[in-house]
Amino acid sequence: MRILVTLLFAALLFLGVWTFADAETFLLAPMPEGYTWWWPKEISTYGQDIDFLFELISWMVLVFFVLTEGMLVWFVYKYSKPTDEKGSGSHGNHKLELLWTAIPAGLLLIIAFAQMSTFANIKFAGSFENEPVFGEIWGSQFDWRFKYPGHDGRLGTADDVESPFELVVPDDQKIVMNLRSRDVLHSFFIPKLRLKQDAVPGMTIPIWFQVDQEQLAEESKNEFDIICAELCGWGHYKMSGRIRIVSRAEFDAWIDEMTTKKFDNGEIN
Amino acid sequence: MSAPATSGPAPGLGAPGTVRASHDHHELGFFRKYIFSVDHKVIGIQFMLTGLVFFLVGGLMAMAIRWQLAWPWTKMPMIGNLLFPNTGEAITPEFYTMLFTMHGTVMIFFVIIPLLTGAFGNFLIPLMTGAPDMAFPKLNMFGYWAMIPAIACVVMSFAAGGGGPAAGWTAYPPLSTIESAAPGSFSAQTWWLLALTWVGVSSMMGAVNYVTTIVKMRAPGMTLFRMPLAIWGLFIAALLQLFALPVLTAASILQILDRVAHTGFFTPTNLVVNQLSPEMAGAAAGGQPLLWQHLFWFYSHPAVYIMVVPAMGFASDIISTHARKPVFGYKPMVYSMSAIAGLGFIVWGHHMFASGMNPALGMTFMVSTIMIALPSAIKVFNWLGTLWGSRIQLTSAMLNALAFVAMFIIGGLSGIWMAATPVDIYIHDTYIIVAHFHYVVFGGSVFAIFASIYHWYPKMFGRVMNETLGKIHFVGSFIFTNGVFYMMHQLGMAGLMRRTADPYNYETYAHLQPLNEFISISAFCLFAWQIFFVVNFFHSMFWGKRVGRNPWKGCSLEWDAPSPAGHGNFDHELEVHRGPYEYASREVDEDYLPQTAKV
DSSP states (O other): OHHHHHHHHHHHHHHHHHHHHTGGGOOSSOOOTTOOSSOOOOOBTTHHHHHHHHHHHHHHHHHHHHHHHHHHHHHHHHHTSOOSSOOOOOOOOHHHHHHHHHHHHHHHHHHHHHHHHHHHHHHSGGGTTTSOOOEEEEEETTEEEEEEOTTTTOTTSTTOEEEESEEEEETTSOEEEEEEESSSOEEEEEGGGTEEEEEOTTOOEEEEEOBOHHHHHTSSOSEEEEEEOSOOSTTGGGOEEEEEEEOHHHHHHHHHHHHHHHHHTTOOO | OOOOOSSSSOBTTTBTHHHHHTTOOOOOOHIIIIISOOOHHHHHHHHHHHHHHHHHHHHHHHHHHHHHHHSTTOOOTTTHHHHOTTTTTSOOHHHHHHHHHHHHHIIIIIIIHIIIIIIIIHHHHHHHHTOSSOSSHHHHHHHHHTHHHHHHHHHHHHHSTTTOOOSTTTTOTTTTTOGGGSTTOHHHHHHHHHHHHHHHHHHHHHHHHHHHHHHHOOOTTOOGGGSOHHHHHHHHHHHHHHHHHHHHHHHHHHHHHHHHTOOOSSOOSSOOBTTBOTTTTTOOOOOOHHHHHHHHHHHHHHHHHHTTHHHHHHHHHHHHHHTTSOOTTHHHHHHHHHHHHHHHTTOGGGGGTTTTOOHHHHHHHHHHHHHTHHHHHHHHHHHHHHHTTOOOOOOHHHHHHHHHHHHHHHHHHHHHHHHSHHHHHHHTTBHHHHHHHHIIIIIIIIHHHHHHHHHHHHHHHSEEOOHHHHHHHHHHHHHHHHHHHHHHHHHHHTTOBTTOSOGGGSTTTGGGHHHHHHHHHHHHHHHHHTHHHHHHHHHHHHHSEEOOSOTTOOOSGGGGSOSSOOTTSOSSOOOOOSOSOOBTOSSSSSSBOOTTOOO
């Protein structure tokens, strides 16, 4: 039993280190291109900041994981050996307590402060309030709709263009959009962009992202999933969309095409 | 009969004679003894059996969830034609939504909280503090019987409406409040809210009792800092319930009003839900959906600590007893549990980083949340310190307690990822979250509950559970638990969202089906493996080896009482001389020195 238990706990330690250190090859099943059991490659300007912070925390966590689980495995093995002698009667050690309070406290504070500038950059109004609003995102059970201002550059006018399901954006500008919901909570999630924000009925929540052109160039395609990330009813699982990232010229052509289509349908006279 | 009232000097404190006096009772009939009992031990066992039955119910729902995630929309073997005769024997989307809603609800409100505070809180507090019973035995009985309307309401919520409650265990409005948003779940959701309210009543009765008993009824010499950590954990959890529960009760009443009286606390203006306008239908509007999230998490985050702080206490006691060594750093253990509870009140916003809450507020919640890892880390170091230089006895109780530490480390460390707001943007509501809280609540609390059942079973029934079956149960449970929940981290890193009935239509998730299959098979094995526990539990009740008062050679007070203890608990007067962890004491020849022993 002693050996078995030691092995069980050691296996947990091994599993943790293996999945982290060898993430890229931790694949027991064939994977489609670009997808693993690890984070998908990011393609937005702040994506690398988020990924960096994740890795920073992971390394610190890994050290503590190996330290604590390692000690557990070692102690379980060493001190479960049958003996007639009494164990240590120690009730504690004040210096050790101070040490293992102060060091983690310092590290945790470092982790906390390391997050702040990235979070402020992504979420605080200062990083997008001077940009023009690119469009609106509307969530409703169970689809996404995207509204563009059209040629006059203003939302809420007759030439607004609406695109269901597909969000088309140019790759050369900061995209600021207002996120809204008609009915219940939804959440707008694009894994590749590291973008997630709940849509709340009654609130207009601005979001922004900018595509990293170099990162995008390494991808084999320019279309990615949009996923609803907040339970919104029985059809939540199928509330999907796609984002297509194109060049400025292609984007302008697409807006022209959508505008023509709208007028051809006789919606506006 | 019942314990003396608390007016005047507390029994045991000012008037030790009452301990003996309360033991002189006449025999009670079957119903008074086992059904409508005011004895804290019987009430504790009632809570335990109820909790274990619901554990089975919640577990079955988890199995159905795992079936759907591994093989979506396929025929369910054996019970498919019973449950889904009209949909080709396969799960429907509505049913799936109900499944994860009720799995969470049942496991939290009908399993973990009743098992930790209801079962062990009731059973252990008087025994370990040296009181003859709870301060308010009748109120205590009411605490258990308040679970009956709660259970009735939960059963009604399954039965009522077309699809059962469908808004998740968090019940976020407007999905939970607007009828047309979730057709078929309207009365079900109201029953669900009533169930929650009754569970709250039950917890409140318990918490009032626990706090009063611990403060007023400890045996002579049992100072606060001579209390076992199990009692500290239960005390702190009871305080959390006292302060946090009223907020949830108020919130669920507001939501009931929104649904039944068409008020608009959580309903904003100008909604169009499923082509219907709630306002046109006569409902009030102008409310704010985020208000519910704040109120809900103001209770439900402390509730997470209610679900783990007592488990920490139990694990500390069990590890110390079976490692034959004093708890390392007793006072730091107490302070860190208190710090977790205190900080626990100012971290609820970390559930709302993506909600549209002011991001500046998110920043402050991030700092408090990251700092709550500190007391958790201190506890882990102290458990390791306890093991250092110890004499570990690998009993079933000890194995489960060690597994608690091993898996709490994982659950604790992964929490730092999601506390960090920028990282949370990506991992929010993914399977990393699911992995994280299952490591804390299943790997942590449930293993601590297993350990506690093995450890205190002799005190409950006068017999020990079978060690061989206990070890078989442990090894399989440990392997399959990690097979299920460790791999969920990988799903989450790949971006898989929770509560998604059929993820594989997304390009991003299509390759995750084999991994989900692996997890599901592990889950089925984990579920099936519990048969060893069930058999052991009931078999040992009647045929287990009889033991005396102190089978584990423990130091704390409950081992001074007969096994099983009669009404009134102790058959002799108690006086406490020292702390609860005098193992490997140099003062005596044996390797333990009970709290009551005179040297």
